[in-house]
Each structure stands twice: as structure tokens, then as C-alpha cells.
Amino acid sequence: MSITADLIRGHTDTIILAHLLHGNSYGYQINKAIQDKTAGQYELKEATLYTAFRRLEAAGYIYSYWGDEMTGARRRYYSITPTGREAYFRMRAEWEEAKTTIEKLLEDNDHGR
Amino acid sequence: MSITADLIRGHTDTIILAHLLHGNSYGYQINKAIQDKTAGQYELKEATLYTAFRRLEAAGYIYSYWGDEMTGARRRYYSITPTGREAYFRMRAEWEEAKTTIEKLLEDNDHGR
DNA sequence: CAAAGATACCTTGACAGGCGAGGTATCTTG
DNA sequence: CAAGATACCTCGCCTGTCAAGGTATCTTTG
Numbered sequence: 066m067s068i069t070a071d072l073i074r075g076h077t078d079t080i081i082l083a084h085l086l087h088g089n090s091y092g093y094q095i096n097k098a099i100q101d102k103t104a105g106q107y108e109l110k111e112a113t114l115y116t117a118f119r120r121l122e123a124a125g126y127i128y129s130y131w132g133d134e135m136t137g138a139r140r141r142y143y144s145i146t147p148t149g150r151e152a153y154f155r156m157r158a159e160w161e162e163a164k165t166t167i168e169k170l171l172e173d174n175d176h177g178r
Numbered sequence: 179m180s181i182t183a184d185l186i187r188g189h190t191d192t193i194i195l196a197h198l199l200h201g202n203s204y205g206y207q208i209n210k211a212i213q214d215k216t217a218g219q220y221e222l223k224e225a226t227l228y229t230a231f232r233r234l235e236a237a238g239y240i241y242s243y244w245g246d247e248m249t250g251a252r253r254r255y256y257s258i259t260p261t262g263r264e265a266y267f268r269m270r271a272e273w274e275e276a277k278t279t280i281e282k283l284l285e286d287n288d289h290g291r
Numbered sequence: 292c293a294a295a296g297a298t299a300c301c302t303t304g305a306c307a308g309g310c311g312a313g314g315t316a317t318c319t320t321g
Numbered sequence: 322c323a324a325g326a327t328a329c330c331t332c333g334c335c336t337g338t339c340a341a342g343g344t345a346t347c348t349t350t351g
Contacts, residue, residue, distance in 0.1 A: 072276040075184025080283045110310050138317050138328040163185040170193045251299040251346050
């Protein structure tokens with residue numbers, strides 16, 4: 066969790082969409098996957114996660130359905146829509162752009178003095 | 179301004195500090211410099227800028243003083259403090275880390291399926 | 292010289308996303 | 322059976338961004 070909230074802000078949606086690209090999943094698993102991927106360096110807070118699901122579903126980027134688990138706690142599965150896929154690629158492109166811009170602005174450049 | 183606010187969020191302070199590294203400056207000029215650097219792709223909104231100045235000053239990262247212009251509108255100059263310098267380098271390091279993390283999480287990786 | 296535009300500062304209030312804190316229910320393990 | 326993991330959820334606060342509005346001075350232009 067060493068990464069501050071404001072730096073990750075705005076990426077939550079894209080991160081979730083990225084995980085749904087290869088197949089349907091449910092909240093708890095997505096969160097686990099993220100922790101694994103970043104070696105515990107970052108975790109979506111549950112409240113953040115579920116807020117994001119609502120937002121993404123309202124936007125038509127994902128849809129959800131209850132799993133038919135015979136055992137264990139019930140799970141709500143999420144699936145990415147074609148629109149969601151498009152959104153993902155658009156958001157990634159935006160990130161690439163933003164990255165360059167931020168990089169430029171954070172530089173400690175001393176040119177001309 | 180093609181870059182969305184949420185992606186830049188949290189970088190405002192670092193951007194300002196970066197600009198003050200090479201010398202004192204005032205709000206209007208800093209904003210102009212940012213627009214030039216990004217070829218108009220991004221501009222800090224004034225309200226954001228001045229909020230940030232207050233925040234940075236309260237944190238002891240910068241201090242301000244009124245310029246003694248004999249002509250033109252009055253200018254409030256800002257100067258970075260040693261603590262501010264430290265903060266800048268720390269924030270840059272955080273950005274480097276965050277970047278890697280975000281990159282990892284946004285990947286469209288299909289490994290293992 | 293008046294109007295328009297640039298320079299330069301500032302505040303208020305709304306909004307959105309993140310998240311701490313709290314809650315529910317089920318299954319597994321010691 | 323208690324503890325911990327799995328799995329879901331909501332409420333209300335906090336913080337950073339920014340649209341909209343304001344002030345004052347100087348320069349340019351018709």
C-alpha cells in the first residue's frame with residue numbers, strides 16, 4: 066500500500082477492466098489478483114472496489130450476475146462488455162499520453178540557465 | 179487540456195515544486211511555463227494552482243513574498259524551501275514507483291490461458 | 292480617450308473518487 | 322465453538338479539482 070491514493074486515482078476503473086479482459090471474475094478475486102501482481106504493494110480498498118463496480122456497470126462497461134456456487138459465500142461475477150473493451154483501450158492510450166506529459170512536467174530540467 | 183484531471187491528480191504539487199527548483203517564480207508565470215512545456219496539452223486551472231500554493235506553503239515546502247514591481251500588476255513570488263526540495267525528490271521517487279505499479283496493473287497480459 | 296485584452300491575483304461552492312468504519316452471511320480449521 | 326478466511330455491501334467523511342465569479346493594473350487599438 067506504499068503507493069499513495071492520489072497517484073492511483075483515476076486508474077481504478079482501468080485496472081478492473083484490465084482484469085476482466087481475460088475472463089469473468091468476482092470482487093474478492095480481482096482484489097487478490099491485484100495484490101499478487103504488485104507483491105502486496107498495492108491493494109484496492111473494498112469500498113473503492115465496489116464503488117467502481119457500480120460506476121462501471123452504470124457506464125455499461127461491465128455487467129454482473131450472481132454465481133451459482135453450491136458451497137461457500139455467494140459471489141457476484143462481473144463480465145466486460147464490448148463497450149468496456151473499447152473503454153479499456155482508450156483509457157490505456159490516455160494513460161500513455163498522461164505519462165509522457167507528467168514525465169515532462171516533473172523533470173528537474175535546468176536548460177538555459 | 180486533453181489530459182484528464184484524475185490522471186494528473188496528485189501531481190500538481192510536484193509539478194509546482196519542480197518549477198521552483200531552478201528559481202523563484204510567480205503563479206501566472208508558472209502556469210504559462212507548464213502550458214509551454216506541454217505545448218498547450220495541459221494547463222493547471224487557476225483555482226487549482228492557488229489552492230496548491232496555499233497547501234504547499236502550509237506544509238512548509240514553499241514560502242511567498244510580494245514582488246516590488248514598479249509597473250504592471252503586483253506579483254506574489256514563491257520560493258522553494260530545503261524541506262520542499264526534499265519533498266520534491268521524495269515525490270518523484272514515489273511517482274517512479276507508482277508508474278511501475280500502474281503499468282503492471284494496466285497490462286493486458288494473457289499469461290497462462 | 293474609451294474599450295478590449297493581457298497580465299496578475301484571489302475566493303466560494305459544488306463535485307467526484309477514495310476509503311475508514313461498520314455491517315452481513317457462509318465455510319473451514321484448530 | 323471460536324477464529325479466521327471468504328465474500329458481499331453501505332454510509333459518511335476527506336481531499337483535490339475546477340467552474341464561476343471577482344479585483345486591479347497596464348497595453349494596444351480603433
